[in-house]
Amino acid sequence: MKKILLIAAASTVLSMGSVQANPYDALGCAGCHGAGGKSSIPTYPSLNGQQAAYTVKQLKDFQSGARKDATMGAMAGLAAGQEQAIADYLAAQ
Structure with missing residues (x-):
C-alpha cells in the first residue's frame, strides 16, 4: 500500500511539471496525513x-536520513525545496 501511495504521489508531481502554491496537496501528503494535515488514520x-520551524526540521531530517x-524518506525527498511552503501551509491549518 505504501509503495502505491508513493508512486501515485510521484506521478502527480511529474504530471504537474512543478509544484503549485500548495505543495502539501500537490505532493499527495493528504493521502496519509489528511486534508489540511488533519489525519483520520491513527497510524499517521x-x-x-x-x-513551521519544527515541520521544516522534520522534513530535512527525513531527507538527510537523520x-x-x-x-517519509522518499516523500520528503519529493518535497526538497518546498519544505518552508509545506510548513507554512500546515502551521496555518
Whole structure:
C-alpha cells in the first residue's frame, strides 16, 4: 500500500511539471496525513497547527536520513525545496 501511495504521489508531481502554491496537496501528503494535515488514520500523525520551524526540521531530517522511515524518506525527498511552503501551509491549518 505504501509503495502505491508513493508512486501515485510521484506521478502527480511529474504530471504537474512543478509544484503549485500548495505543495502539501500537490505532493499527495493528504493521502496519509489528511486534508489540511488533519489525519483520520491513527497510524499517521496530524500535522495541522505544527510550528513551521519544527515541520521544516522534520522534513530535512527525513531527507538527510537523520530520521528514518522508508515512506517519509522518499516523500520528503519529493518535497526538497518546498519544505518552508509545506510548513507554512500546515502551521496555518
